[in-house]
Amino acid sequence: MKQIYFYLLFLFATVGLQAQENKFNLIVGTYNRTCESKGMYVYEFNSNTGDLTLKNNTENVLNPSYLSVSSDTKFVYSVNQNKNGGNENGVSAFKYDSKTGKLDFINKKIANADGPCYIIDDDKNIITANYSSGSISVFGKNNDGSVSEVKQIVQHFGKGIDRRQEMAHAHMTGFSPDKKYVLVSDLGTDKIYSYQYNPNAEKEVLVFKDTVNAKKSSGPRHFTFSKDGKYVYLLQEIDGSLTTFSYADGILKKVDETSIVAPDFKGETSSADIHISPDGKFLYASNRGTANDISAFKILKKGKLEFVSRTSTLGKTPRNFTIDPTGNFLLVGNQNSNDIVIFKRDKKTGSLTATGKKVELCSPVCFVFTKI
Template structure:
């Protein structure tokens, strides 16, 4: 009898231990991670990683590669083991494009290659859908450059295309200013937003060609708009474009490289009289909402939703939680939005209502020198 009771006791202890282990696995706190691009003031600064654990009210940022001069834009491949950034510097032959390897959990990156951007002030990077090609936009250079990515993430320069022309604002549009390049979801086209010429250029993309990009057509936006960044709708049939200088969201139809305007919505109230500088545009992971940031005196985040008739309507305009919201991003599940405020040197967390898309600012924020880009890591 005693032996039976002893064995039963062991089973109870064993079951309790296993239950504790199982509970521990289930309740491991969820952490969201982002790569953070910055403008730097000294060599101790550079690329950073931000980790956000909501259940613990924890928001931490750490440097993962110091010594890069103003890595203002940073992206990674889908697996998260290859990272690409730039040095936004102005010299001959311009800035640089740098590739790294990354291991999840490690506290640093390993540099793999560095090549010139072949244009001044590189400001934006895109990966092709198959992740074998990279393009970089050179703002002051008025050009974009293309690179092939080998199996070890080393970059080989293939082509640089320089734009020509100007537009109506002589202070800001006296020459081309390529602000972004974006591949179409099917990988057939590259769309190039040029703030200086007020054009959205469509290039055919041939991955087998020695020089893979050939101009197809150039869509003229409203003079003085200053096209900056864009995203595609989930079905690839719409382009959601932010016009920096007029603080306008424009919805464009896209059909096999051809563009036409469908809707224009101002980010400003009718009685607004301050300065503007629309910056970033994001589509929520569930595809329900468009989010746009506006700098200048506005320092705002504006949220739109699609109406029954197919057009988009304003549902909320709120503060960015700081000064100069150059960039922001959403968590993969759409529950939170993080706003990177360049001039107030901070990143602020908002909760997102999954039904309405509206934002509520939380008390969570972290200080960081001039954060200007947030890239969401999936792994």
């Protein structure tokens, strides 16, 4: 009898653990000036079924359009992007309870720049790309998770040919896999910049290392590293180019280029987001404009890409998307149709299939998964 009891106890515990392992939190950042949004939302995501269930949300957070979660998952940082400029542009810190999904505001610091649109953090610093100012802001981080004053502003200069390139527009910041460098893509200057990263410095946290040119009038937007860290894939907003660079010690060298735009496509191109599947075998990139689709590519040897499929996002303006940690699903934030659409992902082919599931939400523009 005791053996049966302990067996059942073990069985229930195992089933409960497996169920918990299939669940994650999804933190969503939004714009809230054109529709009713409270800022950030936390959903529980079931990676077996693809279901999203609302757990919690903030109140009155201004345009948290990009988010970053601390390595210990105790804190969440958001940009506050005010397109009209002024002192509302900055970074906010929140204490994060992953079990309840509750986000408690800690503090906010001004970026000393306009249009912060991307954010990364580590144990020492928080770094934003500031689109409207064409600059990068480096904030310090306190032990209690709060944001300290700006340590450094790095200003880009230059312009391109397209109407969207009237000046420098820093669009994304990203750590190299070894955290020795920070890369910055600039839509206005058609360049990627690399900076040596000195996390403990008081002022010169970022020191210029190198720059590489993208195609003229391509508009570098977002990039991602290959799983082995040897390649960088750059998505360009203006013309839909997708460029592969080799990467080593802060230096990028172009090795290949393709496009996310269909050969017969006629319309407006506005590429947005790019991600690699958890197994490192497939790359996905979204196109807004009049296309509203996601292209899938198989990652070949030496960083080259092979086109797989192109799938409608079933909404308008897929500004951001994410792949769940298990690789089972891809979730798209359609900014202008105000919804999150969920697709099943074929791990063998990389192709996407609509599940019919979606969540209505005002202007979703950033997704970050965390453990519960």
